Amino acid sequence: MRLLRLGLGCAAIGLLLAGCNTDMWVQQKSHPLDKSDFFPDGQASRPLLQGTIARGHLRADAVFFTGIDNGKWVDKIPTEVNMDLLKRGQERFDIYCTPCHGRLGDGEGMIAKRGFKLKRPVGNIHTDRLRKMPVGHFYDVITNGYGAMYSYASRIEPKDRWAIVAYIRALQLSQNVKATDLTSEQQAKLNEKPQAESHEGGAH
Numbered sequence: 001m002r003l004l005r006l007g008l009g010c011a012a013i014g015l016l017l018a019g020c021n022t023d024m025w026v027q028q029k030s031h032p033l034d035k036s037d038f039f040p041d042g043q044a045s046r047p048l049l050q051g052t053i054a055r056g057h058l059r060a061d062a063v064f065f066t067g068i069d070n071g072k073w074v075d076k077i078p079t080e081v082n083m084d085l086l087k088r089g090q091e092r093f094d095i096y097c098t099p100c101h102g103r104l105g106d107g108e109g110m111i112a113k114r115g116f117k118l119k120r121p122v123g124n125i126h127t128d129r130l131r132k133m134p135v136g137h138f139y140d141v142i143t144n145g146y147g148a149m150y151s152y153a154s155r156i157e158p159k160d161r162w163a164i165v166a167y168i169r170a171l172q173l174s175q176n177v178k179a180t181d182l183t184s185e186q187q188a189k190l191n192e193k194p195q196a197e198s199h200e201g202g203a204h
């Protein structure tokens, strides 16, 4: 008798658990972009409310996201410039910009050399005009494109755009610095004779 009761009890619990199985994967559902007759307008999801912003996409800091303040390109990079940012900028520049602009930014990239024929040449960042250009201009070029150059906004996040701008400034400095601006140790290095090539390690 006891055994029977236990057996019945187990069966009841089993049935109860089976009833709890909601099987959500077999319910009716609609893909948000599919047609549906659930709503009168035939769409499966509701339009976003005006002003809806995806998480992490609030662009309240206009200077950071446009490079423009009061209608003018900003002169100062609106984020902390440190070695990490420069290294990131170098990496991003080498990926996205060097094919046309070259590693130095002089416009001698492979695509330019191999016949990217345009009425105007690929930009060279070492001209006087671009050396004097406020940083906001470079941010703007990456964001919105410039003449024949298309926008990189979909591929490069705003923070990375500023990293590239910082690196452009470093490149500009690297090609236009007076020897007297260097520290005495750096100047001494400049005057060092190049070391004779080592022929160690086998015959030529």
Ligand code: HEC
Pocket (backbone or CB within 6 Å): 093, 096, 097, 098, 099, 100, 101, 111, 118, 120, 121, 122, 123, 124, 125, 130, 138, 141, 142, 146, 147, 148, 149, 150, 152, 156, 164
């Ligand atoms: C597919 C080739 C190509 C790539 C890649 C490219 N550019 Fe350009 N860029 C151009 C061309 C072409 C011009 C000249 C456009 C013109 O004058 O109409 C130009 C011009 C420029 C200028 C000069 C703007 C001025 O005021 O004269 C800057 C700065 C610049 N690019 C930055 C960048 C940066 C930064 C990247 C990487 C994020 C990049 N470019 C990637 C083709 C390219």
